[in-house]
Amino acid sequence: xxxxxxxxxxNVSAIALIxxxxxxxxxxxxxxxxxxxxxxxxxxxxxxEKKVVFNNSGLKGDIEIVDAKSALAGDIMKAQVTLxxxxxxxxxxxxxFDWYDANGMExxxxxxxxxxxxxxxxxxxxxxxxxxxxxxxxxxxKIREPD
Numbered sequence: 620x621x622x623x624x625x626x627x628x629x630n631v632s633a634i635a636l637i638x639x640x641x642x643x644x645x646x647x648x649x650x651x652x653x654x655x656x657x658x659x660x661x662x663x664x665x666x667x668e669k670k671v672v673f674n675n676s677g678l679k680g681d682i683e684i685v686d687a688k689s690a691l692a693g694d695i696m697k698a699q700v701t702l703x704x705x706x707x708x709x710x711x712x713x714x715x716f717d718w719y720d721a722n723g724m725e726x727x728x729x730x731x732x733x734x735x736x737x738x739x740x741x742x743x744x745x746x747x748x749x750x751x752x753x754x755x756x757x758x759x760x761k762i763r764e765p766d
Contacts, residue, residue, distance in 0.1 A: 653700055655689050656757040657721075665691065681706045682738065682762070686745075694753040700746055700760045707740035711765050716748035719757040727751045735765060 654670045667689045686701040696718075704710055713733040718726045730751070738744050748758065 652762075653684050653687060653760040654757065655687050655698055655700075655760075656719075657689065657696060681708075681710050682712070685743065687760075689758070696750040696755045696758070698748050698750075698758040698760070701743055702738060702746065702762075703743040704738040704741055709740065710738045712736060712738075713763050713765050714746055715761050716746075717759045717761065718748075718750045718755040719759070720754040721756045723757065726754055733763070733766075 654668075656668045656670075658666050658668055660666055667687070669687050681704065683703045683705050684700060685703050686699075688699045690697050690699075698716060713735055715731045715733045717731055720726055734746075736744065736746065746760065748760075750756075750758070
């Protein structure tokens with residue numbers, strides 16, 4: 620049975636999640652993507668499958684993804700990802716969450732805007748998003764250099 624009631628948080632496996640990523644060169648697309656997808660185990664408990672994708676071979680490892688969580692508030696999925704600077708320098712970048720349904724189809728395609736964020740040396744910051752509607756069961760956090 621699928622558990623979609625109360626607020627349920629999913630802990631992150633350190634091996635599956637901790638991954639280095641960085642930002643180099645000018646880009647209009649995401650250099651790095653972090654994906655979280657809702658699924659259910661054999662007992663019916665909700666889990667969050669996680670994956671980090673590198674779309675740029677020149678990444679230097681300036682930022683680290685240290686945690687990713689999701690929760691259901693009623694039938695709306697919420698996502699939270701914690702990033703940490705691995706460098707002593709200030710790192711400006713942009714991020715965006717894209718949302719997908721249970722079949723992997725994008726919801727509200729292209730409607731999410733790129734948001735600016737600055738991480739200072741060795742600092743951690745958390746970014747959050749809420750699915751645009753109850754169909755949202757997978758998210759991608761995309762990160763790129765500022766325009």
